[in-house]
Amino acid sequence: MNMDQLTKILRQSIGNSIQILSCDLVGGGCINQCYHLVTDDRAYFVKCNERSYLDMFEKEHEALVALAAHANLLIPKPINSGKVENDSYLVMEFIESSSQSTYYWERLGEGLAGMHRQTKNLFGWETDNYIGRLPQSNKWHQSWTKYFVQERLRPQIKLARDSRILPPDVQIDLEKLCGRMDQYIVPGLPAFLHGDLWSGNLMTGPLGEPCLVDPSVYYGHREIELAFTRLFGGFDERFYQTYNQCYPLEAGFQQRFDIYNIYPLLVHLNLFGRSYLSDIRQILRKYL
CATH class of the missing domain: 3.90.1200.10 (Aminoglycoside phosphotransferase (APH), C-terminal lobe)
Incomplete structure (x- = not known):
């Protein structure tokens, strides 16, 4: 997925004024293309796939909301799922990873x-x-x-x-x-x-x-x-x-x-x- 498509995804999800400052392709399993996008607002994690995967992304969006409501644990917040051109996507907050705490x-x-x-x-x-x-x-x-x-x-x-x-x-x-x-x-x-x-x-x-x-x-x-x-x-x-x-x-x-x-x-x-x-x-x- 090129930068123009990723920009369209974020503008559909966040707003027309958002600007991508950096983009890194990251590991996200064997199914999707996943990106770490740093913007002038904050960092986002974006999953992308073919248009036919939209329902899968919508169900994951719903599941993340349900999981956050039931679990007293950190869950990434989903922001939007949708489609752009021939692709579908899920946008969520980017979780910055660190080393495990003592407990x-x-x-x-x-x-x-x-x-x-x-x-x-x-x-x-x-x-x-x-x-x-x-x-x-x-x-x-x-x-x-x-x-x-x-x-x-x-x-x-x-x-x-x-x-x-x-x-x-x-x-x-x-x-x-x-x-x-x-x-x-x-x-x-x-x-x-x-x-x-x-x-x-x-x-x-x-x-x-x-x-x-x-x-x-x-x-x-x-x-x-x-x-x-x-x-x-x-x-x-x-x-x-x-x-x-x-x-x-x-x-x-x-x-x-x-x-x-x-x-x-x-x-x-x-x-x-x-x-x-x-x-x-x-x-x-x-x-x-």
């Missing part, structure tokens, strides 16, 4: 526990959204097991099957697991979740505080959120200890983490290919 992990554990205590009478969310660039269904359910199977696992299984990257034996075992899910997971209250919490969506704010980015929010069982933090690592044990002190987990929760992580592994299978099949097979062997 960074304790603050994250306390903040996430407080967020998870915010509940509702159903599992789901008011709109569908996205996990990465993949659509994520959020129909309301009374049962967490039904929600997890019908709105999380089965859509990803179907996508992998239709893309011909899911071997028949793995599909059969996944369907067996779905049919037996009540044996493996426990009931719980619907908790407000970030929805895509791994170390890549956690950063450090200007005062050394934890900052959450790239949410995919919904009301779900809090164990699925904590399970995902374990999948790729990067979270200090002080985080888990503080979380459990603030909001104790049900006995045996660590034995359920693998079954929840089938969902992000299926997402990664659909996004990045067959290299994630071995991890899925390993979990299936554990439970079947």
Whole structure:
């Protein structure tokens, strides 16, 4: 994206008088082009993609607003989402990163526990959204097991099957697991979740505080959120200890983490290919 397009984006979002003083292309995952723009007003973070990604940016905008309303943690403020020419965009405040404070992990554990205590009478969310660039269904359910199977696992299984990257034996075992899910997971209250919490969506704010980015929010069982933090690592044990002190987990929760992580592994299978099949097979062997 050139400077003229970025200027149009900011003027649509902020005002016609704004001037860009510097522009840096920065890392923002594997989906979007991301820019750090310094203006005569302040610094902004801008995500850009093709026009067809507008709905994804609008859902992220909404999710950031919801996350800020539910979490006593630093969340970047979204400013505008829209389209310019053949591209779509999301503009938000730029968070200046620094080194972690002494109690960074304790603050994250306390903040996430407080967020998870915010509940509702159903599992789901008011709109569908996205996990990465993949659509994520959020129909309301009374049962967490039904929600997890019908709105999380089965859509990803179907996508992998239709893309011909899911071997028949793995599909059969996944369907067996779905049919037996009540044996493996426990009931719980619907908790407000970030929805895509791994170390890549956690950063450090200007005062050394934890900052959450790239949410995919919904009301779900809090164990699925904590399970995902374990999948790729990067979270200090002080985080888990503080979380459990603030909001104790049900006995045996660590034995359920693998079954929840089938969902992000299926997402990664659909996004990045067959290299994630071995991890899925390993979990299936554990439970079947």
